[in-house]
Amino acid sequence: xxxxxxxxxxxxxxxxxxxxxxxxxxxxxxxxxxxxxxxxxxxxxxxxxxxxxxxxxxxxxxxxxxxxxxxxxxxxxxxxxxxxxxxxxxxxxxxxxxxxxxxxxxxxxxxxxxxxxxxxxxxxxxxxxxxxxxxxxxxxxxxxxxxxxxxxxxxxxxxxxxxxxxx
Numbered sequence: 001x002x003x004x005x006x007x008x009x010x011x012x013x014x015x016x017x018x019x020x021x022x023x024x025x026x027x028x029x030x031x032x033x034x035x036x037x038x039x040x041x042x043x044x045x046x047x048x049x050x051x052x053x054x055x056x057x058x059x060x061x062x063x064x065x066x067x068x069x070x071x072x073x074x075x076x077x078x079x080x081x082x083x084x085x086x087x088x089x090x091x092x093x094x095x096x097x098x099x100x101x102x103x104x105x106x107x108x109x110x111x112x113x114x115x116x117x118x119x120x121x122x123x124x125x126x127x128x129x130x131x132x133x134x135x136x137x138x139x140x141x142x143x144x145x146x147x148x149x150x151x152x153x154x155x156x157x158x159x160x161x162x163x164x165x166x167x
Contacts, residue, residue, distance in 0.1 A: 009107065011066070012066070012073075013064060013065070013066050014067065014073045014105045014106065014107060014108065015062070015105065015106045015108055016061075016062065016063045016064075016073065016077060016103055016104070017061070017062050017104045018061050018077065018100065018103035019061075019099070019100050020059045020098060021096070021097040021099060023059040023060075025059050026058070026059070026088060026098055027058045027059070027139070028058045032091065035084050035088055035091065036056060037056070039079075039080050039083050039084045039087070040063075040080055040153060041153060042083075043079045043080050043083075046079075047068065047070045047071035047076055048068035048070045049066060049067050049068050049076055050066040050158075051065060051154075051156055052064040052065065052114075052141075052155065053117070053118045053121045053122070053141040053145075053155060054139075054141050055121045055122065055137065055140040055142075056140075057128060057130065057139075058130070062120070062121045062124060064108070064117055064118060064121065073105050077103050077105075081098075085097065118141075121141065122134040122140055122141070125140065138152065139152060141155045
């Protein structure tokens with residue numbers, strides 16, 4: 001399969017989905033979840049992107065990311081997936097792929113699309129039968145946004161870009 005270069009646009013909000021290799025449920029393991037969340041936090045600082053939403057499910061990850069000037073979406077995902085895969089292999093004392101090589105990304109172009117994507121992310125554990133409600137899933141930005149619990153990942157806030165018009 002040929003490699004398809006993803007379009008790189010700085011300062012864009014992306015909705016990203018990536019799955020584990022063969023949809024294996026690596027992230028049922030709490031330590032592997034911690035590895036992944038630590039990598040997301042580390043690369044957020046190193047590559048200057050914002051995490052606007054996320055959910056980690058046993059076999060896939062959804063994120064809403066606002067890219068910065070230091071790294072496009074491909075570089076961000078390559079770093080997160082590469083390092084987390086390496087660390088999980090060390091922890092498991094095995095060698096093999098953790099993630100599928102590719103990922104899917106969509107540019108979010110409006111506040112309505114952003115809200116829809118964030119709602120999708122938060123309700124994904126319910127959709128897949130892992131939780132009775134979005135509030136019950138630990139590895140989700142729901143905790144940070146709605147419960148003010150930043151213990152897993154502190155979610156960045158998207159500032160309202162519309163300007164106030166005086167009459």
